Amino acid sequence: MSDEKKNKDVLEEVTTCEYKYGFVTDIESDQAAKGLTEDTVRFISKKKNEPEWLLKFRLKAYRHWLTLKEPEWALLHHPPIDYQNIIYYSAPKPKKELENLDEIDPELLDTFNKLGISLEEQKRLSGVAVDAVIDSVSVKTTFQDTLAKHDIIFCSISEAVQNHPDLVKKYLGTVVPYTDNFFAALNSAVFSDGSFCYIPKGVRCPIELSTYFRINAANTGQFERTLLIADEGSYVSYLEGCTAPMRDKNQLHAAIVEIVTHDDAEVKYSTVQNWYPGSKEGKGGIYNFVTKRGLCKGRNSKISWTQVETGSAITWKYPSCILLGDNSVGEFYSVAVTNNYQQADTGTKMIHLGKNTKSTIISKGISAGRSNNSYRGLVRVSKNADNARNYSQCDSLLLGDKCGAHTFPYIKTGNDTAIVEHEATTSKISDDQLFYCQQRGIDKEKAIGLIVNGYAKQVLNKLPMEFAMEAQKLLAITLEGSVG
Amino acid sequence: MLLNIKNLHVSIDGKEIIKGLNFSVNKGEIHAIMGPNGTGKSTLAAAITGRGGYEITEGEIIYKGEVINEWSPDKRANEGVFLSFQYPIEIPGVSMTNFMRTALNARREYHGQPLISAKEFLKKMEEKKKLVQIQSKLANRSVNEGFSGGEKKKNEIFQMAMLEPELAILDETDSGLDIDALKVVANGVNQLKSDENAFIVITHYQRLLEYIVPDFVHVMYDGRIVKSGGKGLALELEERGYEWIKEQFDD
Numbered sequence: 195m196s197d198e199k200k201n202k203d204v205l206e207e208v209t210t211c212e213y214k215y216g217f218v219t220d221i222e223s224d225q226a227a228k229g230l231t232e233d234t235v236r237f238i239s240k241k242k243n244e245p246e247w248l249l250k251f252r253l254k255a256y257r258h259w260l261t262l263k264e265p266e267w268a269l270l271h272h273p274p275i276d277y278q279n280i281i282y283y284s285a286p287k288p289k290k291e292l293e294n295l296d297e298i299d300p301e302l303l304d305t306f307n308k309l310g311i312s313l314e315e316q317k318r319l320s321g322v323a324v325d326a327v328i329d330s331v332s333v334k335t336t337f338q339d340t341l342a343k344h345d346i347i348f349c350s351i352s353e354a355v356q357n358h359p360d361l362v363k364k365y366l367g368t369v370v371p372y373t374d375n376f377f378a379a380l381n382s383a384v385f386s387d388g389s390f391c392y393i394p395k396g397v398r399c400p401i402e403l404s405t406y407f408r409i410n411a412a413n414t415g416q417f418e419r420t421l422l423i424a425d426e427g428s429y430v431s432y433l434e435g436c437t438a439p440m441r442d443k444n445q446l447h448a449a450i451v452e453i454v455t456h457d458d459a460e461v462k463y464s465t466v467q468n469w470y471p472g473s474k475e476g477k478g479g480i481y482n483f484v485t486k487r488g489l490c491k492g493r494n495s496k497i498s499w500t501q502v503e504t505g506s507a508i509t510w511k512y513p514s515c516i517l518l519g520d521n522s523v524g525e526f527y528s529v530a531v532t533n534n535y536q537q538a539d540t541g542t543k544m545i546h547l548g549k550n551t552k553s554t555i556i557s558k559g560i561s562a563g564r565s566n567n568s569y570r571g572l573v574r575v576s577k578n579a580d581n582a583r584n585y586s587q588c589d590s591l592l593l594g595d596k597c598g599a600h601t602f603p604y605i606k607t608g609n610d611t612a613i614v615e616h617e618a619t620t621s622k623i624s625d626d627q628l629f630y631c632q633q634r635g636i637d638k639e640k641a642i643g644l645i646v647n648g649y650a651k652q653v654l655n656k657l658p659m660e661f662a663m664e665a666q667k668l669l670a671i672t673l674e675g676s677v678g
Numbered sequence: 679m680l681l682n683i684k685n686l687h688v689s690i691d692g693k694e695i696i697k698g699l700n701f702s703v704n705k706g707e708i709h710a711i712m713g714p715n716g717t718g719k720s721t722l723a724a725a726i727t728g729r730g731g732y733e734i735t736e737g738e739i740i741y742k743g744e745v746i747n748e749w750s751p752d753k754r755a756n757e758g759v760f761l762s763f764q765y766p767i768e769i770p771g772v773s774m775t776n777f778m779r780t781a782l783n784a785r786r787e788y789h790g791q792p793l794i795s796a797k798e799f800l801k802k803m804e805e806k807k808k809l810v811q812i813q814s815k816l817a818n819r820s821v822n823e824g825f826s827g828g829e830k831k832k833n834e835i836f837q838m839a840m841l842e843p844e845l846a847i848l849d850e851t852d853s854g855l856d857i858d859a860l861k862v863v864a865n866g867v868n869q870l871k872s873d874e875n876a877f878i879v880i881t882h883y884q885r886l887l888e889y890i891v892p893d894f895v896h897v898m899y900d901g902r903i904v905k906s907g908g909k910g911l912a913l914e915l916e917e918r919g920y921e922w923i924k925e926q927f928d929d
Contacts, residue, residue, distance in 0.1 A: 625731075627768075629729050629730065629767075630763065631752075631777075631781075632728075632750065632751035633727055633751055633752075633760070633761050633763075634777070634841065635756040635781050635784040635788065635841070636752060636784045637750070637752045638750075640784065644772055644777070647771070648771030648820065648821075649770065649771050651772075
């Protein structure tokens with residue numbers, strides 16, 4: 195379909211919708227009116243040309259959401275969110291392309307350079323027209339060819355709904371049901387787009403899905419939904435996010451990620467989150483409420499979460515594993531950095547249901563400025579989970595004396611054979627450490643970066659190679675100016 | 679003159695520790711600073727290297743012809759001042775290799791030189807490790823973490839060898855060392871010694887000075903240098919202790 199025709203269709207659709215559902219829709223911007231009603235949900239589903247079952251799923255989620263209250267148990271403080279003051283659907287609009295890098299916020303450019311992001315990529319990330327040489331479309335095609343050869347499905351979830359409805363229907367909402375929590379219900383009702391990935395039996399995905407993702411989906415949505423299925427004996431390493439500072443005009447983000455691994459399958463899911471954290475004075479910034487959960491459905495399956503969280507004004511996020519299959523393994527490696535007025539309440543849940551299941555939790559919190567950083571984790575061993583093992587290590591590092599670090603570990607075991615270990619430490623970057631580095635010629639900023647990276651090494655080592663390097667720099671940049 | 683300290687007064691938390699100290703060092707010299715505990719020897723090292731919390735209330739530290747009172751510690755280091763710490767600091771998760779490379783490159787950056795290549799760096803590491811008889815695996819361990827007392831001190835000398843300072847201050851590098859480690863440390867210093875650099879060796883005991891032979895020995899007492907002499911002074915102190923010095927100045 196030509197673009198022109200597509201645009202025309204969209205326009206028609208919008209006008210129809212406007213009429214049919216009584217929307218006041220600005221045709222030019224192609225977005226829904228502010229606020230959330232059942233009509234909004236229908237509008238979104240219609241815009242995306244979704245099958246009836248998906249509309250029903252959304253509507254059930256919406257109706258359930260109405261009965262829920264925003265959770266208040268997290269150690270987070272923010273003014274109340276007005277859910278009726280949010281635009282829930284806005285068609286992807288071609289952004290105004292900038293002529294050259296001179297038009298970009300110099301602060302942003304500075305960060306790009308510190309991260310060592312290539313010029314071409316800088317342009318792409320900030321919306322400058324990219325030279326044909328590095329045309330992302332051609333890169334995409336190359337990747338798609340490789341993936342197709344292995345029958346790997348990797349596309350947007352909207353495309354998957356159209357082209358692989360059976361798979362989506364079979365798995366959507368099975369790991370994170372819409373009843374799970376307030377934000378999960380909200381996402382289920384209004385999710386805009388996201389990624390879908392299916393790795394067939396016995397296939398080891400030959401590429402990090404990161405590279406592709408980075409090039410093609412830098413602009414992730416406000417209500418993103420990701421579904422990842424690893425069939426028997428398959429493997430995939432998936433990377434979400436970007437180390438580059440991400441600006442987004444939407445303040446509220448509520449994403450869902452669901453992972454299912456069948457027998458002997460393994461998924462390694464890495465995240466680098468660097469959304470706008472707000473100003474140094476604590477104004478603005480993204481509220482990031484994310485539900486991420488993996489189901490180790492099959493025997494000997496494994497799900498490993500690695501996250502580096504440096505952005506957002508508020509992070510509420512607990513990537514979890516349900517260890518259902520016998521001998522299945524769950525891992526959670528996390529570095530969460532907060533500076534200035536940022537708040538993070540993050541951690542994991544490891545639910546041991548199968549026999550001989552194992553989980554490992556390594557959490558490294560780093561707080562600076564006037565920020566607050568909490569680890570919140572649950573390890574639950576059910577009655578039938580014989581010989582379950584968990585090892586948890588939660589470390590907090592404080593920079594300065596105005597920030598806070600908190601640890602809330604919950605352990606529930608219903609089986610006598612379980613072995614659960616929890617270790618926690620809190621430390622500070624000492625003046626002695628800084629002076630020692632400085633005496634060797636390393637300036638204060640670099641010294642902080644060095645010390646923090648050393649502290650977070652265990653987790654950074656779990657990231658795909660090229661990203662580990664960038665993440666290291668990112669940590670240093672995030673903490674710039676945090677010590678006197 | 680490499681270092682010239684004039685009428686230096688240093689306070690910690692408002693309490694004056696160094697009370698009008700004069701001291702100078704030329705290239706090619708080794709100076710030993712001795713004296714009883716609590717007379718300001720380590721404070722002097724801290725003041726020269728710019729450690730936080732040590733306030734210079736009066737006087738000047740002139741290094742290579744410039745007053746460096748206000749220089750940051752890293753600037754001083756990059757200009758060639760090195761301190762072998764009395765209590766080396768642990769930095770978990772940062773390998774010695776990474777630490778040294780960062781330090782070397784910081785220096786190069788400071789002087790506007792290109793960064794060191796991986797090959798050149800590794801070669802240098804190997805060479806300098808031999809100098810202080812440091813075990814290979816030490817370089818892959820985190821900075822000072824889990825090192826024994828002797829290993830920590832050797833590691834300081836190793837770093838000194840890597841950074842090739844113009845002015846090296848050894849703050850009680852001999853304390854807690856057995857005789858073998860002491861010889862290794864001294865041997866390292868002697869090999870690095872040249873006409874282009876100088877050493878200030880702070881110590882309680884004459885023992886180290888059997889291996890690192892000083893050109894000058896100074897005695898510090900109550901925040902000042904009260905007596906200077908040749909290496910014979912160290913022997914005299916060893917024999918007579920510090921009491922006679924104290925008696926002279928306690929009036």
